[in-house]
Amino acid sequence: MNAGEETVLDARGQRCPLPVIRLARLVHDRPDVGVVVLLATDPAAAHDVPAWCRMRGHRFLEARAEGDHSAYVVEVATPSTAAAGR
Amino acid sequence: MVSHDPGTNPRPDAPASSKPPSATPLPTSGTTPQPPRDAFAPASRHLLDAAAGPLHPVARETLHAAVAVGWADPDRLHAEGRRARALLDRSRQVLAAGLGVRPGEVSFLPSGPAALARAVDGVAYAARRRGARTVASAVEHSAVLVPGRSRAAAAGDASLLAEVPVDEAGRVDLGAWAAALAVDGTVVAALQSANGEVGTRQPLGRARELAAARGVPLVVDAMASLGRDDVPADWDVLVGDARSWGGPPLGVLVVREGVRWQWAYARADVEHGRADVTPWVPLALAAAEAWQQTASTRADDAGTTRSLVTAIRAAASSVPDTEVVGDPDNRLPHVVTFSSLYVDGEAVVGAFDRAGFAVASGSACTSSTLEPSHVLAAMGVLTHGNVRVTLPLPAVSPTLADDVAAFVSALAPTVAGVRAELGVAGL
Numbered sequence: 421m422n423a424g425e426e427t428v429l430d431a432r433g434q435r436c437p438l439p440v441i442r443l444a445r446l447v448h449d450r451p452d453v454g455v456v457v458l459l460a461t462d463p464a465a466a467h468d469v470p471a472w473c474r475m476r477g478h479r480f481l482e483a484r485a486e487g488d489h490s491a492y493v494v495e496v497a498t499p500s501t502a503a504a505g506r
Numbered sequence: 507m508v509s510h511d512p513g514t515n516p517r518p519d520a521p522a523s524s525k526p527p528s529a530t531p532l533p534t535s536g537t538t539p540q541p542p543r544d545a546f547a548p549a550s551r552h553l554l555d556a557a558a559g560p561l562h563p564v565a566r567e568t569l570h571a572a573v574a575v576g577w578a579d580p581d582r583l584h585a586e587g588r589r590a591r592a593l594l595d596r597s598r599q600v601l602a603a604g605l606g607v608r609p610g611e612v613s614f615l616p617s618g619p620a621a622l623a624r625a626v627d628g629v630a631y632a633a634r635r636r637g638a639r640t641v642a643s644a645v646e647h648s649a650v651l652v653p654g655r656s657r658a659a660a661a662g663d664a665s666l667l668a669e670v671p672v673d674e675a676g677r678v679d680l681g682a683w684a685a686a687l688a689v690d691g692t693v694v695a696a697l698q699s700a701n702g703e704v705g706t707r708q709p710l711g712r713a714r715e716l717a718a719a720r721g722v723p724l725v726v727d728a729m730a731s732l733g734r735d736d737v738p739a740d741w742d743v744l745v746g747d748a749r750s751w752g753g754p755p756l757g758v759l760v761v762r763e764g765v766r767w768q769w770a771y772a773r774a775d776v777e778h779g780r781a782d783v784t785p786w787v788p789l790a791l792a793a794a795e796a797w798q799q800t801a802s803t804r805a806d807d808a809g810t811t812r813s814l815v816t817a818i819r820a821a822a823s824s825v826p827d828t829e830v831v832g833d834p835d836n837r838l839p840h841v842v843t844f845s846s847l848y849v850d851g852e853a854v855v856g857a858f859d860r861a862g863f864a865v866a867s868g869s870a871c872t873s874s875t876l877e878p879s880h881v882l883a884a885m886g887v888l889t890h891g892n893v894r895v896t897l898p899l900p901a902v903s904p905t906l907a908d909d910v911a912a913f914v915s916a917l918a919p920t921v922a923g924v925r926a927e928l929g930v931a932g933l
Contacts, residue, residue: 436870436878437890441848444933464870464878464889471888475827475847 562752618747621757637691702730704832849891
């Protein structure tokens with residue numbers, strides 16, 4: 421992956437657990453995706469994205485309020501690291 | 507605290523004696539009845555969400571009998587009123603003995619949450635010249651947190667409510683608790699005996715020492731634990747809900763003698779100045795009857811439910827991508843909660859319901875708001891795909907062991923079925 425390159429995933433308007441499912445699906449399809457920025461309006465995402473990162477061995481970088489939605493920034497671990505974290 | 511906690515979120519548009527009390531029959535006790543068959547609960551149902559009942563079968567009989575003999579206003583001077591007063595006094599004596607307190611320290615309120623809000627109000631009002639700040643754990647009942655936030659917002663001073671963080675098991679951080687108590691103007695501390703959603707017990711002894719060192723009375727919410735776990739000893743004001751011991755909805759507020767407590771709108775003659783209405787006497791009698799019945803079997807019941815919960819915890823832990831939350835050992839005997847990744851809370855409750863299981867959930871999609879359980883959120887655990895089990899008292903549900911065995915068998919396939927419907931298997 422290239423440093424500084426982010427993949428944006430727009431889950432605005434989707435209710436839990438869809439934002440986390442879409443994030444997981446993206447990471448499943450592209451394990452080397454690197455840094456993902458998930459945009460979501462669902463308030464549960466604020467708790468569930470960090471919890472998913474912990475359960476899956478990924479790194480939760482930050483949550484930013486951006487007007488009517490929030491952006492959750494996740495650094496996806498390489499498959500070998502993720503397996504070790506589980 | 508239990509599924510009757512509506513949560514803390516805005517609307518979408520916005521030492522007691524450990525020995526059981528003597529099982530003296532209450533004046534209206536009848537013969538021991540068989541557990542009633544509920545028309546809405548056919549034999550194929552498995553009751554695993556007993557946070558709000560049903561009534562203990564003996565309390566149900568007592569309630570029925572008390573409606574006939576205890577209906578009158580106990581403040582009236584006629585024979586019917588005097589009889590109701592005697593029954594109310596007797597109910598208060600039973601509960602006071604069970605809690606290890608004096609009858610004058612016990613008041614009845616319309617509900618547990620109402621009693622909890624009143625408990626905090628009374629401590630704060632009595633100390634109003636010293637300050638107005640409340641310290642509470644972040645996993646307290648919404649009856650503490652919602653009014654606290656509202657008062658802070660109205661005063662334009664967010665510091666008037668300190669929500670003290672908890673660890674991943676839901677246990678209050680005692681360092682942060684001590685630091686919050688040290689802030690000038692702190693007059694009330696509120697902490698539950700154990701959390702009704704996840705079961706984790708709180709360190710009441712140490713929390714009260716820290717509060718006492720600052721001259722701050724501790725309000726203890728025991729709405730989830732009374733009748734199920736040992737009666738807490740470390741409190742200045744204690745709150746219970748008769749539902750937790752198999753009684754009807756009825757709040758119990760205990761203000762320890764010597765604690766500075768005053769309700770701003772007190773009428774001295776009503777419930778020792780702590781309530782605005784005298785309780786309906788049949789409810790108090792049924793609550794006292796349920797206490798006697800439940801206290802006499804509490805140790806056995808706790809052992810039974812503890813091992814059943816251990817079995818559920820083991821079964822849930824073996825489901826892929828599922829976290830069992832709350833302390834595994836230092837917990838209420840009858841409560842267990844777990845969350846499964848990629849599962850919709852509403853869908854999983856519905857799937858269990860169709861399979862005959864009544865379970866609760868703290869997921870956002872199962873409540874009237876978009877916000878998930880504030881307890882799960884404060885613990886930093888997964889809030890979606892949440893399932894909460896509150897086991898009924900064995901006397902309430904004679905089929906309890908079979909129900910749990912059936913649930914243990916159904917758990918993995920039910921979660922897998924919901925995942926298959928959502929197309930998330932293998933993620």
